[in-house]
Amino acid sequence: MSAYSNTKRDTCRAGAGVAKLWVLGTRRDTHTVHGSRSGPAAVHTHRWGTFVSSRTTRRIAAAVLAATAALGATALPATAADGDRQQARRSHVEISAVQYDSPGYDNGSNRSLNKEWVELTNTGRRAVNLEGWTLADEDGNTFTFRHYRLRGHESVRVHTGEGRDRDGHVFQDRDEYVWDNRSDTATLRNDHDRRIDRESWGRGHGGGHGGGHHRR
Template sequence: MSASLSVTARRLAAAVLTAGALAGAAAASASADNGTRLHRAQVEISDVQHSLGHDNRSNRSLNMEWVDVTNTSHRSVNLDGWTLSDEDGRTYTFRHYRLEGRSTVRVHTGVGRDSGTDLYQDRRTSVWDRHSDTATLANDHGRIIDTASWGNDRHAPSRGNDRHAPSWSNDRRGHDEREGRLEGRESRHEGR
């Protein structure tokens, strides 16, 4: 009797250990899966206003040229080291800036005092070409997060990831009354 009791006890112990291991693995997997899906940050270029006219050197005019960067998630994102650049390679680097969840920061071209909602590139000349250009937002590892393009005669080769491609032309499609601001853009985001 003791031999059959010993075999049964071993089988029961093995079944309990296996069930416990499976339950633990399932719980760990569910926990990791929820953390990734629920808290993934999404940052995008939400609006652009390029140069409005011939006056592209006064600070007032330069600060009317801007790019809005929006965090659509609920969690804040550290933008330290992220970059915003144009087709000609002019680049603004975010320094010590955290974009709160569900908020937008406006990056102006001209000189100004940085705040929680407005940042300034401190440039003395216009960055964004009014006829055609592409604004590119990249993270601190150089990965392209989003782009916004305008104009029919873009001179840069297609990057395959132009997220916003309104057809700006002289017939004012895609412009608002101030001319130069993207409006009603189609948006699609990769890598999220």
């Protein structure tokens, strides 16, 4: 009997008056087989269904419940952590270098701001559309990529200051520094907000200043 079968209790009586179960989907000619209280379980067959005894009913119900439980177990969705791990394995984009301390005196000029950057590299052969991807620091300052496609085996630097986006360089258009010279973390997420990569430096992250530059 398939899982398609639908059931409902019927109040009719057969022989000794055993409780019956209506099973949809069975097409048979109309006839009745009578049973006794001590004899075989009564079975009534009609054109659109079959009446079966309560003992058979319990067996069928148990089988349906077992099948439903098995389907539920196999249909459980993956957890968020599993999704992150799978996405990380599929993606070939990573944070390859960070210039978190702009060389020279930090005078806040646009030139100085643009010497602070994070570099992303596509280590795969196929291009990756970065539309909607984000790059953020520990304080939540976030840059969102717009209309940028990173070709295979190429890199792009995300500069802090203002500028015109071009191949290999995009700009956050900020007027102040983003990355902390002492300690910070750069986190890259895709357009589904799944973490792709993370790079940390400084105190609490197993390193010092390192000359203001961090490379994987």
